Amino acid sequence: MFEQYLQSKASFTPAEIEQIKAASVVRTLRKRQYLLQAGDVWQSNAFVASGCLRTYSVDAKGLEHIIGFAVENWWATDQESLLSGQPSRYNIEATEDTTVVVLKNDDFEQLRREVPAFDKVVNALVLRTFMAAQSRVHSAISYSAEEKYREFLQKYPGLVQRIPQHMVASYLGLTAETLSRIRRQL
Secondary structure (H helix, E strand, C coil), rough: HHHHHHHHHCCCCHHHHHHHHHHHHEEEEEEEEECCCCCCCCCEEEEECCCCCEEEEEEECCCEEEEEEEECCCCCCHHHHHHHHHCCCCCEEECCCCEEEEEHHHHHHHHHHHHHHHHHHHHHHHHHHHHHHHHHHHHEEEECHHHHHHHHCCCCCCHHCCCCHHHHHHHHHHHHHHHHHHHCCC
């Protein structure tokens, strides 16, 4: 799956693919197993080959705030912890059995330097991630609860069937009750 993803994004030689594979570690996570726990320093980049991850924090009242999901062909990371070397404030947890391809950041950066096609893929990924974050902020501050939910359904088709509704509500910044009311109305 990872090789197919890479080849769909850029042209790699067989030697470059082998170099990437050599730097990669495949991990299988069970549902509710953590890839990262708050308080740990994140030092990798993870590609989701199958399954679903959620990235979230827990506030002082014990409420979860989901900042993102990562499904097949998406990446999961905590850039803040990775770049600063500071402990993460986020958990990255499997919402279902999940297989990830993990690249330690030192290896990741070496691949970027040595494999131009890999660097091209990463640069495109960074731009898409920035645009997605910008769109998410816009939705959060500009849309009604119903508009947020409709956009979620449009942007992430099928995800609503894979994750519990309380997680959708948390991601959208809504209460579970509000989401239930919106779903009934639709």
